[in-house]
Amino acid sequence: MTRKIYCAAATAVVSLVLCTQALGVVLPGIAGNVHDQSGAGLSGQIVQLYFDNGDGIFDPLFDSQFGGDVVTGADGGYAFQNIQMGKYFVRTGDSVSGLLDPGSPTLMIDDFFQKRSVTADPIGPISTSSLAVPASEVLGGERDLYVELISGIGDVELRVNPFGENVLQFDTSSGVNGRGVVTWDGVDNSGSLKPAMGLGGFDLTNSGQNEAFILKVGMDATGIGESMILRIYDDSMGKYSDLAIPFVVSGGRATEMVVASFDDFVGEVKPSKIDALQLILGQGTKSIDAQVDYVGVIGMSHQDFEVTAIPEPSSMALAVLGFGGILLRRRRR
Ligand SMILES: [Ca+2]
Ligand SMILES: [Ca+2]
Ligand SMILES: [Ca+2]
Missing domain, CATH: 2.60.40.1120 (Carboxypeptidase-like, regulatory domain)
Known part of the structure; x- marks a missing residue:
């Protein structure tokens, strides 16, 4: 598969050489x-x-x-x-x-401002939370958090705005393999990993004007090679498409922009009609410290x-x- 993902430094002039691009429109x-x-x-x-x-x-x-x-x-x-x-x-x-x-998002899915956190540990290896947030701030008016301890002795944490910075922070303790999932599924007051399909066939493309996700991300060197997945659902849990987005090693802080074209979704669901969206973190690497400042979408400026x-x-x-x-x-x- 040809990837159309590329990234650019948040501050101008210095561009990252590690970025790749392919045919087609490359935003911004x-x-x-x-x-x-x-x-x-x-x-x-x-x-x-x-x-x-x-x-x-x-x-x-x-x-x-x-x-x-x-x-x-x-x-x-x-x-x-x-x-x-x-x-x-x-x-x-x-x-x-x-x-x-x-490069400014035309639609902000989540800027991770409303504070909330969940922690999984050996006593409680799964932890969830559901938080109602104004729909003007978060897609669908609700953000769910889910963490799961998969292996190791320690914590898996997913925190929103944990230290006065409006970021999503995903951490796993030393030697711990864990997973974190953020779900935007409309208001159902449930933090279940199974999305409520409450977005009502939302059109992320805004009639074709938006063409890509844009995220500001970062992680420290222990997570090198990690990706996150944006998963879109239509109708049911079993009907989805995935878009893998590589993390950029930044020393931990979310300073790097990543743009991922909607064309690179794999699966039957189209971004023009979604009932739920998930951001899935933790693909098997241990001891991760990762940050996401925001998830948004962009199109070509005119x-x-x-x-x-x-x-x-x-x-x-x-x-x-x-x-x-x-x-x-x-x-x-
Ligand atoms: Ca000027
Ligand atoms: Ca929910
Ligand atoms: Ca933010």
Whole structure:
């Protein structure tokens, strides 16, 4: 299977060499078209991307161009893709866009703000929790936590906002193999590992506008090679698709952005119609310290430009000749 996952440093300029990409649109990206007042696309227009220096104001002296110039196609279209996290301006000629943030989630599934934690240990090897959270903060208005001690003597912990930082923290003690699952399944007041299927056929793509998950993650070196799985369900527990997302070793803190295309889901369920979503942590590695700052979805950012079409040199010459002709006629009167 060709993977379309890639990652980028949360802070700009330094990009991670370990990232891979494949064919297809790689987000974050900005696309649009350049057209005249009539709406007709203008081909051959130069479009440039500038990385904002942090003041939110466009200045070509201080905001550096990101990548090379792009030229609009026959329909006036242009696209920048696989760009680093950060805020940008798009420029064509004298026209400059507003500040764009193409890596910002268009839908936040969970920012992990509402505090809650669960712990599994040899006395209670499974622990669950269900927490009602406003639907404006968490997809479906409820977040369930589940932890399970699989092997070893120690704890498995899943904590949300545990130390004044709005992150999900997954820890297993030294030598312990455990699993943690976060479930978003609508409001059913149950933290069962079996999702309640309460999202009502939710469309993660928002009619095709969203194309990928975006997560901010990190883990320490003991978890190297670990992945997490985003699992989407439709109708029943046995009907799901999985998307594996590699953790990035960061020293433990969630500082690394990971984008995972919806195209890479494996299974029969489509992201355009889901009844529940799970994030599954712990794929067999012992002694994990992992963090997820948020889970969201993104699509291509759009920016169109309407510009005054500059006439072709030949038609310009004809216009001058025509104007001259009018002058000549007037003088003859
Ligand atoms: Ca600036
Ligand atoms: Ca539930
Ligand atoms: Ca967060």
